[in-house]
Amino acid sequence: MPRFADSLNSLQPQSEPLLSDTDLNQSTWQGNGGRNDILHQGSLRDPSNTRRMMSFGRPLARFMVWLRSIGRGSDRKGDIEQGEFLTRRQTLGTLISLLFGIFVSFFPSYIDETVAIWGKPGGPGEDLAHWATDITADIRPVACHSHNDYWRRVPLYSAIQAGCIGVEADVWLFNHDLYVGHTKSSLTINRTLTSLYIDPLLSLLEKQNPATQFQPTRHNPPNGIFDTKPDQTLALLVDFKTNGSDIWPYLTSQLTPLRERGYLTHFNGTAVIKRPITVVATGNAPFDLVVGNSSYRDIFFDAPLAELSDAAPSSAKDAAVSIPYDFTNSYYASVSFRKSIGFPWRFQLSDTQRNLVKSQIKAAHDRGLKVRYWNTPSWPRSLRNLIWTDLIREGVDILNVDDLKGATKTDWSRSLRWNV
Numbered sequence: 001m002p003r004f005a006d007s008l009n010s011l012q013p014q015s016e017p018l019l020s021d022t023d024l025n026q027s028t029w030q031g032n033g034g035r036n037d038i039l040h041q042g043s044l045r046d047p048s049n050t051r052r053m054m055s056f057g058r059p060l061a062r063f064m065v066w067l068r069s070i071g072r073g074s075d076r077k078g079d080i081e082q083g084e085f086l087t088r089r090q091t092l093g094t095l096i097s098l099l100f101g102i103f104v105s106f107f108p109s110y111i112d113e114t115v116a117i118w119g120k121p122g123g124p125g126e127d128l129a130h131w132a133t134d135i136t137a138d139i140r141p142v143a144c145h146s147h148n149d150y151w152r153r154v155p156l157y158s159a160i161q162a163g164c165i166g167v168e169a170d171v172w173l174f175n176h177d178l179y180v181g182h183t184k185s186s187l188t189i190n191r192t193l194t195s196l197y198i199d200p201l202l203s204l205l206e207k208q209n210p211a212t213q214f215q216p217t218r219h220n221p222p223n224g225i226f227d228t229k230p231d232q233t234l235a236l237l238v239d240f241k242t243n244g245s246d247i248w249p250y251l252t253s254q255l256t257p258l259r260e261r262g263y264l265t266h267f268n269g270t271a272v273i274k275r276p277i278t279v280v281a282t283g284n285a286p287f288d289l290v291v292g293n294s295s296y297r298d299i300f301f302d303a304p305l306a307e308l309s310d311a312a313p314s315s316a317k318d319a320a321v322s323i324p325y326d327f328t329n330s331y332y333a334s335v336s337f338r339k340s341i342g343f344p345w346r347f348q349l350s351d352t353q354r355n356l357v358k359s360q361i362k363a364a365h366d367r368g369l370k371v372r373y374w375n376t377p378s379w380p381r382s383l384r385n386l387i388w389t390d391l392i393r394e395g396v397d398i399l400n401v402d403d404l405k406g407a408t409k410t411d412w413s414r415s416l417r418w419n420v
Contacts, residue, residue: 133207133209133210133223133227135204135208135227136160136226136228137227139160139163139226139228140163140229141163141164141165141226141228141229142163142164142165142408143165143399144162144164144401144407144408145165145166145167145237145372145398145400146159146162146164146166146167146404147168147374147400147402148168148182148402149167149168150169150180151182152404155196155197156200156201157200158404160204160225162407162408163226163408164401164404164407165232166234166237166398167235167237168239169197169236169239170241170283171239172241172242173242173247173250176250178192178194178247178250179191179192180197193251198257201225201234201236201263201277202258202263204225205225205258205261205263208222208223208225208230208276209222218261218262220262222275222276225276233274234276234277235279235331235398236277236280237280237282237332238285238299239283240281240285241284242284243284244281244283247285248286251281252299255298262275263275264278264298265278265279265298265300266296266297267329269294269295272327272328280300280332281302282334285301285302287329290330297329300330301329301330302331303325303332303364303367303369304334305335305340305363305371306335306340306360308325308364309356309362323367325367325369326367327367327368327369330369332370332372333363333364333370334371334373335373337373337374337375337376337377340356340360341356341357341373344383344387347383354390357390357391357394358395361395362395371395371397372396373391375400376391376400378403388407
């Protein structure tokens with residue numbers, strides 16, 4: 001059996017002559033119409049890449065020709081069995097695949113190289129990689145509400161990173177400040193509504209509304225949190241845990257920085273003006289204080305969803321008297337799924353449950369409110385996803401979620417009628 005080196009130098013099959021350096025330069029790397037058949041064109045534009053390719057290309061091309069000649073040479077000499085011949089062919093085939101993979105890895109495409117070093121010092125796009133409002137670049141808003149958001153590793157920011165358009169903060173009034181936590185025993189001196197939510201939101205919105213030579217004055221209306229959808233509002237759901245009347249003046253006061261910069265959605269006496277942040281009060285929040293000012297309000301109520309469909313007024317006037325919740329004073333209409341609809345024991349909604357969901361959604365939408373069910377089944381995940389899908393199909397406006405990744409990895413709007 002000829003050695004590898006001897007075969008590589010001596011084999012000269014008539015039908016497939018070895019390529020000369022001229023042939024290699026002119027034809028090996030060029031295919032139809034001068035196109036690059038093996039490597040991307042971008043790499044060939046770099047002279048250093050071309051020199052490197054030629055240094056690797058000549059021996060590789062000779063090796064490929066030698067490999068193709070093995071079969072005919074072995075058959076003529078008859079010095080190996082067919083099985084041994086096939087084994088050697090397979091081994092050499094694996095070797096050539098590995099060598100070719102290593103060879104190609106030396107020459108990434110021009111596009112790949114550019115993307116890899118884009119924006120780095122001395123690289124292409126060094127001064128082009130960033131723009132004034134790119135702090136939330138590539139984040140797509142998803143109609144989900146971050147339930148008990150203060151439990152996240154990074155409150156607020158984790159939800160925004162996932163694309164959630166709603167966050168929730170439970171607040172407790174102690175020592176003239178609003179502290180955030182699920183229970184009184186979980187409260188700490190530094191975790192306040194201002195430090196966890198108001199100040200970070202203000203900072204994010206200032207970055208999304210910079211004064212530049214192109215926009216020297218304040219944006220009107222101001223941009224929201226999401227650069228990919230500047231008109232998307234973010235709902236800040238404030239759950240009153242202690243006495244609502246006591247919390248109210250502190251909340252209205254702490255919202256002042258957002259209010260003064262025009263970042264709060266508000267009712268001006270005739271219409272609701274949508275802005276980057278929509279504050280919603282729930283829990284022990286007093287509805288009478290929400291509607292106390294008929295000419296201006298920027299804290300909206302979380303209406304009781306189950307009550308909206310219970311009453312069947314005979315006229316619009318009766319409806320206004322019996323159910324005072326509408327888009328001028330409320331934003332969400334919420335209820336516990338388990339308490340109002342019940343657990344889907346058959347692992348799907350029964351006809352009775354589905355009809356109740358439909359009637360509640362219709363009652364809320366008739367009043368211009370967004371529907372939110374909390375305490376939906378969370379396990380098993382297949383059941384959770386089924387319920388989420390059913391709720392969205394029926395018209396629910398926002399999913400109340402604990403699992404941010406599970407809720408935001410699916411593009412619900414692609415197959416369903418969801419539009420955040």
